[in-house]
Amino acid sequence: xxxxxxxxxxxxxxxxxxxxxxxxxxxxxxxxxxxxxxxxxxxxxxxxxxxxxxxxxxxxxxxxxxxxxxxxxxxxxxxxxxxxxxxxxxxxxxxxxxxxxxxxxxxxxxxxxxxxxxxxxxxxxxxxxxxxxxxxxxxxxxxxxxxxxxxxxxxxxxxxxxxxxxxxxxxxxxxxxxxxxxxxxxxxxxxxxxxxxxxxxxxxxxxxxxxxxxxxxxxxxxxxxxxxxxxxxxxxxxxxxxxxxxxxxxxxxxxxxxxxxxxxxxxxxxxxxxxxxxxxxxxxxxxxxxxxxxxxxxxxxxxxxxxxxxxxxxxxxxxxxxxxxxxxxxxxxxxxxxxxxxxxxxxxxxxxxxxxxxxxxxxxxxxxxxxxxxxxxxxxxxxxxxxxxxxxxxxxxxxxxxxxxxxxxxxxxxxxxxxxxxxxxx
Amino acid sequence: xxxxxxxxxxxxxxxxxxxxxxxxxxxxxxxxxxxxxxxxxxxxxxxxxxxxxxxxxxxxxxxxxxxxxxxxxxxxxxxxxxxxxxxxxxxxxxxxxxxxxxxxxxxxxxxxxxxxxxxxxxxxxxxxxxxxxxxxxxxxxxxxxxxxxxxxxxxxxxxxxxxxxxxxxxxxxxxxxxxxxxxxxxxxxxxxxxxxxxxxxxxxxxxxxxxxxxxxxxxxxxxxxxxxxxxxxxxxxxxxxxxxxxxxxxxxxxxxxxxxxxxxxxxxxxxxxxxxxxxxxxxxxxxxxxxxxxxxxxxxxxxxxxxxxxxxxxxxxxxxxxxxxxxxxxxxxxxxxxxxxxxxxxxxxxxxxxxxxxxxxxxxxxxxxxxxxxxxxxxxxxxxxxxxxxxxxxxxxxxxxxxxxxxxxxxxxxxxxxxxxxxxxx
Numbered sequence: 053x054x055x056x057x058x059x060x061x062x063x064x065x066x067x068x069x070x071x072x073x074x075x076x077x078x079x080x081x082x083x084x085x086x087x088x089x090x091x092x093x094x095x096x097x098x099x100x101x102x103x104x105x106x107x108x109x110x111x112x113x114x115x116x117x118x119x120x121x122x123x124x125x126x127x128x129x130x131x132x133x134x135x136x137x138x139x140x141x142x143x144x145x146x147x148x149x150x151x152x153x154x155x156x157x158x159x160x161x162x163x164x165x166x167x168x169x170x171x172x173x174x175x176x177x178x179x180x181x182x183x184x185x186x187x188x189x190x191x192x193x194x195x196x197x198x199x200x201x202x203x204x205x206x207x208x209x210x211x212x213x214x215x216x217x218x219x220x221x222x223x224x225x226x227x228x229x230x231x232x233x234x235x236x237x238x239x240x241x242x243x244x245x246x247x248x249x250x251x252x253x254x255x256x257x258x259x260x261x262x263x264x265x266x267x268x269x270x271x272x273x274x275x276x277x278x279x280x281x282x283x284x285x286x287x288x289x290x291x292x293x294x295x296x297x298x299x300x301x302x303x304x305x306x307x308x309x310x311x312x313x314x315x316x317x318x319x320x321x322x323x324x325x326x327x328x329x330x331x332x333x334x335x336x337x338x339x340x341x342x343x344x345x346x347x348x349x350x351x352x353x354x355x356x357x358x359x360x361x362x363x364x365x366x367x368x369x370x371x372x373x374x375x376x377x378x379x380x381x382x383x384x385x386x387x388x389x390x391x392x393x394x395x396x397x398x399x400x401x402x403x404x405x406x407x408x409x410x411x412x413x414x415x416x417x418x419x420x421x422x423x424x425x426x427x428x429x430x431x432x433x434x435x436x437x438x439x440x441x442x443x444x445x446x447x448x449x450x451x452x453x454x455x456x457x458x459x460x461x462x463x464x465x466x467x468x469x470x471x472x473x474x475x476x477x478x
Numbered sequence: 479x480x481x482x483x484x485x486x487x488x489x490x491x492x493x494x495x496x497x498x499x500x501x502x503x504x505x506x507x508x509x510x511x512x513x514x515x516x517x518x519x520x521x522x523x524x525x526x527x528x529x530x531x532x533x534x535x536x537x538x539x540x541x542x543x544x545x546x547x548x549x550x551x552x553x554x555x556x557x558x559x560x561x562x563x564x565x566x567x568x569x570x571x572x573x574x575x576x577x578x579x580x581x582x583x584x585x586x587x588x589x590x591x592x593x594x595x596x597x598x599x600x601x602x603x604x605x606x607x608x609x610x611x612x613x614x615x616x617x618x619x620x621x622x623x624x625x626x627x628x629x630x631x632x633x634x635x636x637x638x639x640x641x642x643x644x645x646x647x648x649x650x651x652x653x654x655x656x657x658x659x660x661x662x663x664x665x666x667x668x669x670x671x672x673x674x675x676x677x678x679x680x681x682x683x684x685x686x687x688x689x690x691x692x693x694x695x696x697x698x699x700x701x702x703x704x705x706x707x708x709x710x711x712x713x714x715x716x717x718x719x720x721x722x723x724x725x726x727x728x729x730x731x732x733x734x735x736x737x738x739x740x741x742x743x744x745x746x747x748x749x750x751x752x753x754x755x756x757x758x759x760x761x762x763x764x765x766x767x768x769x770x771x772x773x774x775x776x777x778x779x780x781x782x783x784x785x786x787x788x789x790x791x792x793x794x795x796x797x798x799x800x801x802x803x804x805x806x807x808x809x810x811x812x813x814x815x816x817x818x819x820x821x822x823x824x825x826x827x828x829x830x831x832x833x834x835x836x837x838x839x840x841x842x843x844x845x846x847x848x849x850x851x852x853x854x855x856x857x858x859x860x861x862x863x864x865x866x867x868x869x870x871x872x873x874x875x876x877x878x879x880x881x882x883x884x885x886x887x888x889x890x891x892x893x894x895x896x897x898x899x900x901x902x903x904x
Contacts, residue, residue: 056558059558059560059563060558062563062567063558063562063563066563066566066567066570066579066580067562067563067566067579067580067581067780068579068581068762068765068766068769069766069769070766070769070770070773071555071769072555072556072773072775073555073556073557073558074556074557078557078558079557079558080557080558080559081551081553081557081558081559082550082551083550083551084550084551084552084553089551089553102553104553104554104777105552105553109551109552109553110548110549110550110551110552115545115548115549118544118545118548119541119544119545119548122536122541122544122545123536123541124508124509124510124536125507125508125509125510125515125535125536126510126531126535126536126751126752126753127507127510127515127528127530127531127535127752128530129497129498129499130498130499130500131499131500131504131505131506131507132482132485132486132489132499132504132505132506132507133506133507134485136489136493137485137488137489137492137493140492140493141488141492144492153492153493153494154492154493155493155494157585158584158585158588158754158778159583159584159585159588159776159777159778160777161588161776162584162585162587162588162616162617165617165618166616168618169618169630172630172631173630178631190588190592190774190775190776191588191591191617191618191619192591192594192595192617192618192619193617193618193619195772201772201773203772204595204598204599204771204772205598205604320777321777325552326552326553326778326781326783327552327778327783328584328754328778328784336494339494340494340495340496343494343495343496343497344496345630346621346627346629346630347496347498347627348616349498349616350585350587350616351530351585351586351746351747352584352585352752352753352754354493355752357752357753358754
């Protein structure tokens with residue numbers, strides 16, 4: 053057996069089959085530094101996928117903060133500690149003034165699970181809207197809002213899934229305001245459907261950039277109209293910033309791309325650059341009212357080590373200008389991807405925000421027929437050529453690129469030229 | 479304002495009110511080492527409460543493993559890495575051979591949430607039994623099995639709460655086999671009640687030492703009989719080892735105290751000595767069957783850093799003989815607590831397993847009337863005298879002591895003499 057086969061056999065024996073793995077030839081990674089990952093043969097890969105290590109793999113300032121605090125003290129929030137306060141202050145300063153309270157947990161799933169309860173207690177309702185091509189996490193309650201996998205036991209009656217605002221494959225060839233209206237009308241109809249079923253409406257949980265849906269160019273005015281309907285019906289807007297947040301889109305938050313401030317924001321993945329930390333940021337009255345009804349305590353949430361790490365991540369993003377870098381390198385990459393689109397017919401659409409890109413592959417530009425097989429092949433060929441990426445979208449045909457925020461123009465050039473070669477050979 | 483008042487004001491402003499805190503005078507802790515915690519004035523406290531830093535606060539081997547791996551690589555399980563395999567092998571070796579698969583997550587709540595779904599898919603049912611004085615975690619689904627706080631929206635129809643097996647305040651003054659039968663009969667009645675409501679039975683989720691209930695001397699034969707009923711009805715036994723596991727009771731697992739091997743075991747708190755790591759260990763067929771029905775992926779779960787930490791924790795427990803230490807020092811403490819019981823009428827009952835103790839305070843030994851006010855006062859007075867502990871139990875009157883596993887006989891003598899003094903002054 054090769055080394056990889058041995059590892060795969062151990063993995064199946066200890067963890068069981070069906071544990072998700074990337075690539076037809078799985079990668080055995082040993083170390084990481086900045087935008088680079090190295091396998092067991094010390095082969096180098098340009099990481100164009102991992103958003104979690106947002107400041108780059110193993111950033112010395114983040115690792116330093118982790119180690120310094122882990123040597124001193126790691127307890128829970130039933131004792132007082134200033135790390136959680138310093139971190140909360142720094143984090144909340146990145147939001148609109150109305151979002152003035154935070155609760156910390158460990159995973160994005162925990163954050164979304166909690167956000168749903170905050171919305172339930174404050175709305176008095178239990179009806180939720182999400183999109184029809186999404187994933188928000190792995191708890192039992194959050195799995196109800198995942199369209200990608202049907203939850204065990206099936207969907208409950210209180211969930212309505214609406215079409216995500218797809219500007220590329222929009223139904224009826226609408227565009228402009230009519231397109232935004234069409235999608236927002238679907239939200240209104242979902243609210244009415246809940247009411248007709250006697251289910252009081254609680255809110256809408258969406259990624260503000262619709263990352264899992266395929267990162268659309270959101271029709272102008274859509275969020276204002278959709279959330280306008282949500283609020284008119286007494287519901288809350290929960291923005292899932294687990295993927296979109298912390299500078300990913302060239303702004304601090306994905307919701308900044310529309311002019312709608314959420315009622316509740318959930319945070320995760322890049323928050324600790326790999327350290328398990330997540331959070332719910334909300335208008336104070338919402339979180340305080342929740343806490344009057346239910347005790348929420350998370351043993352590891354907000355511990356001094358996690359908060360030291362979270363603070364270091366924000367410091368690095370600020371001090372290294374990574375939000376601006378995401379905007380600038382992101383804009384450059386988008387222009388270059390559009391040039392690739394002119395060369396390669398398979399690229400039906402190119403979309404992006406900051407350092408988050410979707411390249412929509414089609415077998416026919418006229419019919420916009422999604423080409424999932426090509427996406428799979430290209431992702432694997434890119435891996436063989438030393439560039440790591442993945443795919444997403446309702447039709448599983450959208451190349452997904454989401455490198456660490458310290459991604460440089462040189463890194464971008466390598467990624468683009470490799471993709472050009474792989475597309476040419478496909 | 480004093481320093482503490484300033485911190486409390488910041489805490490309320492940033493985190494909101496109603497965030498749980500210990501002690502009438504909250505503690506502001508700065509550093510920890512072994513069994514000792516130090517406040518901002520460098521005052522030293524003997525930690526007789528914290529089970530999470532099971533190997534002692536800031537153990538150099540655990541911190542070293544954390545830092546070494548954090549400097550190298552921190553990714554997720556969609557790439558191959560040997561840390562998760564080495565750790566899984568080491569962990570599973572601590573269980574009965576039938577428990578041969580593990581899935582890793584970040585918190586005990588996530589582990590219990592997942593365990594419920596594994597039980598649902600394998601039993602084909604949705605009816606669960608828990609006790610009437612318990613807490614299993616903070617997700618929406620797990621909160622349904624918390625008796626301590628009613629979940630938002632109330633309890634669902636599929637939950638039955640049974641009386642916990644209380645040997646001290648047993649109803650009808652039963653003892654011996656009759657007592658075990660009486661409590662196990664309640665489990666059988668709960669199963670029948672689910673059947674009568676048309677709800678298929680899935681299983682029973684319990685802490686195998688009933689820690690939150692008040693750490694009873696479990697009536698001999700109770701677990702065999704209760705779980706016998708569960709299995710006869712097609713249900714699964716989920717042992718919540720989040721508190722009981724990793725040597726706490728002087729054996730590796732709380733379920734070792736009975737002769738019943740669980741179908742599913744959930745792990746958390748001490749697993750990473752403070753680092754957010756949790757897990758579900760189960761019979762392979764159960765976990766594999768679950769994975770055939772639902773994709774479970776946890777971004778931070780099983781990452782190389784968490785697994786390095788988890789492995790270091792097991793190594794330290796083994797190399798420092800901490801399970802034996804818990805058994806030996808625990809037995810000594812129990813004997814000394816029973817001496818205190820002879821001196822102080824307020825001690826109605828003393829219970830313990832390894833380094834986990836419950837001292838049941840009563841206002842009247844004959845009536846066994848719980849004295850929650852005294853428990854609160856004594857916990858606060860112990861804090862003022864430099865010893866940290868808390869309280870638990872259905873009646874909130876049980877002193878809860880659960881020091882790090884490296885707790886020595888000298889540490890025990892200080893704890894016991896301080897408690898003696900505080901009880902004498904009460």
